[in-house]
Amino acid sequence: MSDDDPQGMSRRQLLRHTAWFGSAVVLTVAGGEVISHIHTPGAAAAVPDDPNALRFVQVSDSHIGFTGAANTAVTESFTHAINQINGLPYRPDFVMHTGDLTHLSTAGQFDQVKQMLGTVRAGETFTVPGEHDSVDDGGKKYRQAFGAGSVGDGWYSFDVKGVHFISLVNTLNLEKLGHLGNDQIEFVRKDVAGLSADTPVVVFSHIPLFAMYPQWGWGTDDAAQVLNLLKRFASVTCLNGHVHQLFTKTEGNVTFYSATTTAYPLPKPGTAKAPAPVTLPAGQLADALGIREVGYQQGSHNLAVKDVKLA
């Protein structure tokens, strides 16, 4: 299905967009069709109630250090997100932060966000960098704080409960769009070479690996090379941040999910002059922020993805 292009949005997609704005949504994919359900905290779980199932949480774009009008208390918002994770009825296998941990890559902001992530109750905590985490040093301070166990400029892979995870860095050596580079593409080539085609693959990156809105840099110029390496797999799920809003799209064997933020919303593609932080009317901010629960039951084809707004 490829009718989800924001530049050539179908009526159905437009309706979905309208429905998504300011709400938290669960997306389940059945036969290529996306079905969305609004989720509020405490609503029935789409994530399997089974300790043997894989369950993890994605948070994104905490922008610790941001002080603008769109959210004058980003630290508090991120604390809410962590409390919400720690209050889940299960302990996630891991929590993944998909980048823009900090707003300006300062040592103090990295220290603060690292300490905050240290309070997350989960099997493990993982991160990928956003461009805000590599503002002036090519990601050096990011890797000092979060790079343990990674290779190259911070990429790595891991396996949990039969699912293969690849964490990519597409916020360095940028020009207009996100960029992976040959070293990283080669890493993916070797990384997946020995995997059987029925292994579910999940790819994390900050900037989308699909062309969500290239005019604002919401895409990755060499993502096709990585996606080609994943073509033989039955189930590929790409989870990204960066765009501060929910969006999903299926292309062949790959489903892309953009996550919302814990900091502040950005405009929908093309609805503003620039992707500048949006200041919502009083009381509406929490509705635009959220966390994402993801589940996978061994033997099923797709992951269950549930976006929940901040309580």
Place this chain on the structure above:
Amino acid sequence: MGSSSAPAGGGVAVSTNVVAVKDFAFAPALVSVKVGTTVTWTNSDTEPHTVTSSGAGPLKSPTMNTGDTFRYTFTTAGRFDYLCTIHPFMTATVEVTP
């Protein structure tokens, strides 16, 4: 996407040593100066920006918050493409003539 592609603004180079960083764009996007000229960028957005060479190059500003200014004196002739590392769709060029 090579660094020799036309800057976002395109068109004719403007002879000025002052570049505005405003509304997530560098304006003018293409400026022309003589060797030895100091170019000044001032960020008037509420969001931070940088002035950073595309690929290898001499421009490497610190993070520019609202009202911050960055200056660089071009000592060699040539074409200097740059972008904002935080918003890399913001691209522009300084042409330095002998």
